[in-house]
Amino acid sequence: MKTSEREIIRGLKKGDENTYVYLFNEFYISLCAYSQKYVGRKDIAEEIVSDIFFSLWENRKKIKINTSLKSYLFKSVVNNSLYYLRKLEKENKLKEFFSDREVNNIEFSFSPEEVLEQSIIKSNVSDKIEEAVDRLPEQQKKAFKLKRFEGKKNKEIAEAMGLSIKTVEMHLSRATLKLREDLKNSLPDFLFFILFKSQ
Numbered sequence: 001m002k003t004s005e006r007e008i009i010r011g012l013k014k015g016d017e018n019t020y021v022y023l024f025n026e027f028y029i030s031l032c033a034y035s036q037k038y039v040g041r042k043d044i045a046e047e048i049v050s051d052i053f054f055s056l057w058e059n060r061k062k063i064k065i066n067t068s069l070k071s072y073l074f075k076s077v078v079n080n081s082l083y084y085l086r087k088l089e090k091e092n093k094l095k096e097f098f099s100d101r102e103v104n105n106i107e108f109s110f111s112p113e114e115v116l117e118q119s120i121i122k123s124n125v126s127d128k129i130e131e132a133v134d135r136l137p138e139q140q141k142k143a144f145k146l147k148r149f150e151g152k153k154n155k156e157i158a159e160a161m162g163l164s165i166k167t168v169e170m171h172l173s174r175a176t177l178k179l180r181e182d183l184k185n186s187l188p189d190f191l192f193f194i195l196f197k198s199q
Contacts, residue, residue, distance in 0.1 A: 005069050012060050017148075020057060021129075027070070028053070031077050038081035048084060052076045132182040133175075140175040143168055 011019030028049060035045035052073065056063065065072045133141060139161070146152045146160060154172070158165045 008069060009065060012056070013063070015060060023056075023069075023073075024053060027073055031073060034074060035077045035081045038078070039084060044084065045081075048080045049077065052080060128183060129179075132179050135182065136175050136178060139163075140171045140178070143171040144175040144179075147172055 008019055008023070012023070031049045031052070032042070032045045035048045036042055039045055039048065056073075067075070133144060136144060142161060143157055146157045147154075152160070154165050154168050157163075158168045161168065163171075
């Protein structure tokens with residue numbers, strides 16, 4: 001997906017999920033690495049970045065970006081990482097946090113191999129979703145594609161497939177459960193929620 005930043009922001013504000021996945025693929029790993037330089041732990045950094053992406057989606061219609069999108073995301077990482085540390089300090093837990101042997105003294109600790117491995121995993125999110133959808137039983141797959149990729153309402157899907165609305169709802173529910181199971185190790189929870197939320 002090669003497009004201008006203005007088009008990306010426009011797509012995000014419109015709720016285009018392909019745009020959102022593109023942003024995730026493009027920035028997730030580097031943002032996690034950047035956050036880890038502040039908080040020192042990979043799991044905490046991933047949690048902070050996940051919250052930023054979730055907030056970006058939840059507030060997409062009213063977000064104002066006066067700098068570049070990349071600068072906006074990295075600034076958000078700095079602010080949220082420092083907020084996390086200030087919160088620990090306020091709770092008198094900061095010293096304990098940095099004395100934990102899992103904390104890497106605010107050093108960048110992704111090895112080149114880990115960065116490569118995670119980049120491959122995250123950059124293939126779209127492919128993994130498509131592959132999982134293609135493995136669904138035929139009726140579930142058709143209903144799901146009409147719902148998620150064409151934005152049709154349940155009534156429209158029922159008419160297109162010659163089924164009752166209740167049957168369509170059943171197919172969609174089973175498809176979502178199957179996808180959740182198939183993708184549980186490939187997608188962060190917040191990304192799954194956004195891509196497969198009820199409409």
